[in-house]
Amino acid sequence: MPKLSREGRYAIGFRLNGQEVTAHAPGRMLLTDLLRHVLGETGTHVGCEHGVCGACTVQVDGEPVRACLMLAAQAEGADIRTVEGLEPAAGELSPLQAAFREHFALQCGFCTAGILMSLDALLARIPDASEDAIREHLSGHLCRCTGYAPIVKAALAAQAQLKEEEAANA
Amino acid sequence: MKPAPFDYVRADALGEALEALHEAGDEARVISGGQSLVPMLNMRLARPSVLVDITRVSELKRIEQRKGQVFVGAAVRQVELERWAPLAGLLPMIAAMMPWVGHAQTRSRGTVCGSLAHADPSAELPLALLALGGEMHLRNRRKKRVLPASAFFMGMMATAVEPGEMIEAVAFPTHPMGTGTAFREIARRHGDFAIVACAAIARPDGTNRLAVGGVADTPQAIDLPDPSDAGFEDALNEFAWSLGARDDLHASARYRRDLVRSLGRQTVKEAIACRS
Incomplete structure (x- = not known):
């Protein structure tokens, strides 16, 4: 003890x-x-x-x-x-990170690291999480810049990309 | 916003935890998930001199079904109960509640018993304990005792747990066939503290029980007849007034009373409709 x-x-x-x-x-x-x-x-x-x-x-x-x-x-x-552990290789963004950039899902970026880690965990556990489930999951985070809509968009885009990769590897 | 210094004891067995609690007396607090206690430590609303961590005590990590009750050990995380396959069949009220307990990011570490120990008046699990007629299993190094919700909750964030004592488990009774349960809550955002939360049981004999959280200092319950019965509305209205609702930043007392009546009625009706 x-x-x-x-x-x-x-x-x-x-x-x-x-x-x-x-x-x-x-x-x-x-x-x-x-x-x-x-x-x-x-x-x-x-x-x-x-x-x-x-x-x-x-x-x-x-x-x-x-x-x-x-x-x-x-x-x-x-x-x-x-x-720091999200990027698959040095200088390379994960699909979720890339989707955040693509969809302007961050502005000041203060909340971003936490949201990425939450969404990454959700998509790993429930690959076909619904938009409602994603929104509910995001309720555990505060973002004062984006209004959340671009974050939801980015999460859905990352989800589609991850599914595509999964199908290609199957 | 950092905890004041404390000694930290990581117990590997229940006996070790009980000894450590006995030695430290009222200077000690039990920690596991820390989702209620660590905010209190960070804000220095709590300044225990010893923290006894029970997270690794295997005896406290079990969810067990025996004698018509579901026992949830003190170190069982909320997410573990939420994902426990028999939950929806055995305790449908708690299955309906779990997504409302904090956020996914706090259920991942917060324990079921920790929420009960914190005894926040708007928390869902204390409401379940009262609504279902569950029991708290407490023990110190010498003896055990079992308390119903009415004896366990002493007031806002105050429980009957004594110095040297800890929660070992909570027991929720499963209900006989022909019982229906329902849960509804109004909060500003999903995962925020409840403005009003209602839990109802419709019993096979046609009587109902409604428990309400978020209004009085502890969850409160009332027995009600069928909503079609002439006495239902008066009894519900009297109950809403008896809770002593107060105005605060989130809602007025009047709005809370309105919610107890309207949400309470809906929840009882839903429980009746769920009666199998």
């Missing part, structure tokens, strides 16, 4: 975007701060810091999770994916 006292910093080992990493953090550190401040992975943004805005959403064991509502210590042994 590991005990982390409030004064210490402790090693936390987990998978981040396919790589095993070990980072040191005090017990009270949030996963957002571990990612950004300790590991320097600043793609994950921090908005409200109490679970409302969705900007910090990452994937933990394949599920979309608010990184600001998870203690860094709770990441021990987890498989974590952030927006």
